[in-house]
Amino acid sequence: MTADIIPHTSIDGHQPCWQDELAATIRDPAVLLARLEIAPAQLDGAAVAQQAWSIRAPLPYVARMKKGDINDPLLKQILPLGAEMQSVPGFSNDPLAEEDANPIPGVVHKYHGRVLFIISPACAIHCRYCFRRHFAYEDNTPGKGQWQAALDYLRQDESISEVIYSGGDPLAANDNFLLWITQQIATIPHIKRLRIHTRLPLVIPSRIDQSCLHWLTATRLKVVMVWHINHANEIDQAVMAAAQKLKQHGIELLNQSVLLKQVNDSVPTLVALSERLWDTGILPYYIHRLDKVAGAAHFHISDQKIRRLQQGLMETLPGYLVPRFVCEQPGARSKTALFLSEPGAP
Ligand SMILES: *Cc1c(COP(=O)(O)O)cnc(C)c1O
Ligand code: SF4
Numbered sequence: 001m002t003a004d005i006i007p008h009t010s011i012d013g014h015q016p017c018w019q020d021e022l023a024a025t026i027r028d029p030a031v032l033l034a035r036l037e038i039a040p041a042q043l044d045g046a047a048v049a050q051q052a053w054s055i056r057a058p059l060p061y062v063a064r065m066k067k068g069d070i071n072d073p074l075l076k077q078i079l080p081l082g083a084e085m086q087s088v089p090g091f092s093n094d095p096l097a098e099e100d101a102n103p104i105p106g107v108v109h110k111y112h113g114r115v116l117f118i119i120s121p122a123c124a125i126h127c128r129y130c131f132r133r134h135f136a137y138e139d140n141t142p143g144k145g146q147w148q149a150a151l152d153y154l155r156q157d158e159s160i161s162e163v164i165y166s167g168g169d170p171l172a173a174n175d176n177f178l179l180w181i182t183q184q185i186a187t188i189p190h191i192k193r194l195r196i197h198t199r200l201p202l203v204i205p206s207r208i209d210q211s212c213l214h215w216l217t218a219t220r221l222k223v224v225m226v227w228h229i230n231h232a233n234e235i236d237q238a239v240m241a242a243a244q245k246l247k248q249h250g251i252e253l254l255n256q257s258v259l260l261k262q263v264n265d266s267v268p269t270l271v272a273l274s275e276r277l278w279d280t281g282i283l284p285y286y287i288h289r290l291d292k293v294a295g296a297a298h299f300h301i302s303d304q305k306i307r308r309l310q311q312g313l314m315e316t317l318p319g320y321l322v323p324r325f326v327c328e329q330p331g332a333r334s335k336t337a338l339f340l341s342e343p344g345a346p
Contacts, residue, residue: 018200018207022124022172026057029080036075037067045082052295053133055080056126061203064236073231073263077127081298084128088297095131095291095330106142106150111334114162114195117150119170119181125203129260129299131291144180151184154191162193171200171207179215186219194221197256199228202235205242217249224252226285230264232276243280254285257323259306260299267312274313274321284323289338291328307339 026032029046032055033039046055057078065072101110108116126133142150154160163185170178185191200207216223225246229235243253255277257264264270274284289306290299306325313322326335 049080084295120173122172205238208242232272256286287323289327
């Protein structure tokens with residue numbers, strides 16, 4: 001999509017550029033399992049689930065998985081399963097009723113002072129728990145002309161001080177567009193901050209190249225990047241190097257995670273994640289209870305368990321490495337805090 005617009009360069013010259021890595025993404029569960037040396041018999045309904053929502057497995061991410069382990073916490077996040085096709089009461093296609101908070105195409109305005117821009121409908125990776133898997137993206141990918149309406153929306157509401165690039169994954173868009181839209185936003189005096197919620201630099205660290213750093217830094221807006229990392233094994237040397245570059249350019253780095261059964265539902269796993277984030281220069285921000293999206297019920301963990309995890313983290317880590325436990329409730333005016341412990345809670 002972007003390959004013919006952006007020159008294929010990378011900071012270190014000899015490394016592959018992100019567009020090539022994106023193009024090489026695995027889109028077939030059988031290919032992924034073969035690469036991981038796992039028997040195809042373990043596919044368990046993947047073909048059917050794959051038809052509902054395809055697999056996308058970027059190679060730099062796959063390289064962090066353990067060979068031969070069907071229970072690898074990274075593999076679990078992206079392998080389609082037959083279980084996704086079961087309809088489970090309480091799990092729906094639009095659990096956050098986001099479609100109601102969509103004033104004009106490309107814009108989601110639910111909370112005071114901050115507005116989401118759905119910059120790109122595409123993602124480099126498909127996370128099976130994602131609450132956006134059923135979102136009406138095709139109605140939410142404005143062309144440049146329609147972005148004017150989104151910019152007018154910002155201009156006429158002085159209570160908005162922050163724009164959040166979201167998606168899909170906003171960094172799946174090309175840097176020419178990102179430079180343009182960021183420049184447009186920066187002309188609006190009451191906008192102070194730009195926040196970018198992305199998984200791309202995690203799954204394809206070469207995304208943080210010169211052309212990306214250019215638009216991130218050529219702006220008066222204060223830039224915050226929120227990574228979506230769920231497990232310490234997701235962070236390798238290349239991820240650390242990408243984070244380092246961003247930090248050197250003055251970008252604040254935060255992380256949000258989702259609590260996922262058999263991925264990160266233990267205290268030691270979450271402690272290791274926070275420690276690894278700290279080593280990477282990223283501060284834990286939120287940890288979300290799973291949104292009840294159809295197809296993701298097999299990731300669900302009970303509130304009782306979540307409470308124990310929260311307690312365990314608080315008893316083990318410095319306060320600044322304990323993420324805020326939150327959930328989303330349709331119609332709420334902010335994220336909803338979970339628990340924050342009555343003393344001695346079970
Ligand atoms: C989560 C979210 C935000 C950001 O909320 P913060 O608490 O500021 O991180 C903004 N808009 C929408 C629609 C959201 O879902
Ligand atoms: S929006 Fe984020 S969580 Fe959802 S599939 Fe894309 S990268 Fe994964």
